[in-house]
Amino acid sequence: PDLLAFPPNSGVALDIGRYSSQPPFDLAFSFEIAEEGWATAHHHADFLDVIQPVATGVLPTRWVAFARPQTLHGTGEIDAAGLTPADVVAAFESRGDIDIGESTPYEIGGLAGLSVDISTDESDVKPFGGPGGDFQLDPSYDGRMVVVSVADAPLLVLVLAPEGQLRDAWADSEAIVDSITW
Numbered sequence: 257p258d259l260l261a262f263p264p265n266s267g268v269a270l271d272i273g274r275y276s277s278q279p280p281f282d283l284a285f286s287f288e289i290a291e292e293g294w295a296t297a298h299h300h301a302d303f304l305d306v307i308q309p310v311a312t313g314v315l316p317t318r319w320v321a322f323a324r325p326q327t328l329h330g331t332g333e334i335d336a337a338g339l340t341p342a343d344v345v346a347a348f349e350s351r352g353d354i355d356i357g358e359s360t361p362y363e364i365g366g367l368a369g370l371s372v373d374i375s376t377d378e379s380d381v382k383p384f385g386g387p388g389g390d391f392q393l394d395p396s397y398d399g400r401m402v403v404v405s406v407a408d409a410p411l412l413v414l415v416l417a418p419e420g421q422l423r424d425a426w427a428d429s430e431a432i433v434d435s436i437t438w
Contacts, residue, residue, distance in 0.1 A: 259286055262304060268296045270306060274435075280304060283324050283406060285365065288435035294318075300388025302326065306432070319416040320429050323391060324409065325384035336384070336410055341370040341403035344410050353378045354393065362402045364413065365436045369404035373422065374414075384412070398422040402433060 259276040270289045278284040282301045289306070297305040297316070302324045307316035328334040330347035339347075342359075349356045357373035374383075375398045382390040393399070399416040413433050417425030 262299070263296050264299055266297055266299065270294045270296065277304065277322065281322065281324065283411060285322075285406075285411075285436050285438050287322075287432055287437075290431055290435075294432075297321075298388065300386075302386035303388040303391065308428075315418070316416075317418060317421065318425050318428050319397075319414075320432050321391070321412075321414040321416065323384060323412040323414065324386070325391070325412065326386040328384045329382050329390070338408055339410050340405055341368075341410065344403045344412070345370055345372050348372075348374065348383055351383075353381050354383060364402060364404045364411075364433065365438050367404040367406065367438075369402055371400060371402045374399045374401050375419075400426055406438070 260273045262275050272289055274286050274288050276286050280299050280301050281304055293308050294306045297307045305321035308318035325336045328336055328347045331350045334347055345359050348354050353376055355375045359370045359372040362369050362371035376393045377395050379395060381393040383393060384391050396419055397416045398419055399414050402413045403410050415426050415429045
């Protein structure tokens with residue numbers, strides 16, 4: 257099937273269909289948007305995301321982010337190249353400002369990885385970054401992060417939702433995560 261181009265601007269409603277991550281992302285994959293109500297948010301070579309709902313002045317209640325960080329911010333700066341999913345989880349576990357749940361195996365597009373719930377009680381927590389800037393965890397959001405290694409570097413897929421809504425957000429977003437193909 258034909259791939260739809262990921263729109264170059266934030267706040268663009270996504271049609272139902274299969275989207276290409278490249279451009280802008282530096283790693284080519286595709287993912288499926290199977291229902292209306294999703295829109296673009298960030299648009300960088302190392303980070304892009306889709307959110308629900310899109311309304312001026314309204315924070316998203318569903319957020320699926322794809323990250324290809326160059327640096328993890330653990331107890332020090334860690335070059336992400338060559339890190340395994342277990343390395344990424346260990347780097348976040350080494351920090352005192354990120355709460356990490358039990359990691360479980362999770363597969364994306366045929367690649368074995370790990371899934372772990374993440375949250376923070378602190379402001380300005382930056383777990384990773386790259387040319388697009390640093391990703392920032394917000395204490396008012398809970399997340400589930402799935403990490404796989406692709407071409408000798410980690411791909412992080414994060415599902416974020418307001419506190420207490422992660423279970424429902426995951427149910428609403430898991431189809432996007434599971435639809436990733438290389």
